[in-house]
Amino acid sequence: MKLKNKLLLTGAATMAVLFLGLNANAARMDMVDVSNNNGYMSTAEYVSMRNEFGVKAVTVKISEGGTYKDPYAASNIKNVQAAGMYINGYHFARYATKAQAIAEADFAGGTAKAAGLPVGAVLATDVESQEANNQSKATNDRNNAAFMKEIQKFGYRADIYTSGSWANTKMTIKGRTGWIAAYPYVVSGKNWYSNNHAWQWSSTAKFRISYGGFDVSQLNSNYYTAGQKSTVKLTNKGAVKHNNRKANKHAYKKSASSKWIKEAKTYTLKTAVKLRAGASTSSNVITILPAGTTVKTDHAIIQGGYRWVRQPRFNGYGYLATGPSSNTLEYVKSGATHTYYTVKSGDSWWAIAQRNGLNMTTLASQNGKTIYTTIYPGQRLVVR
Structure with a gap:
C-alpha cells in the first residue's frame, strides 16, 4: 500500500524508539481495544490502564458491516480523551466485494464522525470474517484497498487488522503497515511482528478496576499515536513494570501434558470454530468451520488448557478445540443433527x-x- 495522504506517516522515523525503553524483554500493554463486549468503560478505568499498566492508546469499535453501530463508541471516545490517551477506531468488515467495501467505509466513516472520533485518528478495517475467508487473496487485497482509500476521505488514517495466520496468506500485509494478532504461549523474549505497526499478543489481559479480559497490543511504531494530542503522564512506573511482567507471565498457562487417546466421534459445531494445523491456539488456522459443520474425529488430547480433537483430512490432519479443559463441550456437541x-x-x-x-x-x-x-x-x- 502506497501512503499518499499527508496524514499518513512513512519512513523509518515512524518506527518509534519511544516504545522500546520500558521492560524490553516483555511484551508491552501499549494499546487496548474495546467494544460493546466490554460494556460501559469509565474515564477512571482508562486512567488506571494508563497509570498502572502503561497503556498509551485505545482503539474502540465503531461499526460492523453496513448497519451496526457500536452503542458505546461515543462514550469510549469521550472517556479515553478525558483520560489523556490516544484514541483510534476500528470497523469489523463484512464486505465481499469492492462495492461493499466502499459502502462499509462510508458507513464507518460517517459513524465515526458522529461518535466524535477525531480527524487524524486511525480507523482500521478488522478483516477476519467468514466473508473474507471465502475470498481469494487478490479479492481481499482489492476490497481492503478500496475500504482504506475511501476511509481517508473522512480524514482518518487507514490500516488493516487481521490474524497472523491470515497475514500474507488471505491478504497482503506489507512491512510498516498492519496490526497483527497472534497469541503465543511464551510472550516474553521475542518482539513478534516488529516490522508492523502493532502486535496484539493477548485477548485475556486483566486490569485492576475493569471487569473481564481485554485485547492488548504492543506498538512497534508511532502510527497509532501520531497526529493526535495526548497528555499521558505515567504516575506509577513501578506498577507499570510489575503489571506488564505479570500480564506476560499469565497470558497463557500451559496445562500438564497428556497423551493422545483414540476417540472416533462425530461432532456438530454449535458456533464457528477455527480448524488449526496443530493442537495449539498459536498454530496456523487452516480454515474457519461455520456453525452446523459436521466433524469426524479419531483422537483427542487435553493440552494447553483446552481439549483438542483431531480431524483426518485428505492431506493430513486438522485440530479443533472442543472447549476449555474444564468445560469440554462448550463449542461442539456430539451426535447432533440440525434444521x-x-x-x-x-x-x-x-x-x-x-x-x-x-x-x-x-x-x-x-x-x-x-x-x-x-x-x-x-x-x-x-x-x-
Missing part, C-alpha cells in the same frame, strides 16, 4: 426467530453470532 434456514432478501434476526419460534438472541448465539451481526441472503442458519 437449517436459508436467509432471504429482507430477512432479519427478529423475523427468522419469530418464524421458527425462537428468541432472536438464542438464534444468533447458536449460529456463533450476535443480533448485531449482518446477515446476507444465501446464508444458512441453524434454527433447530
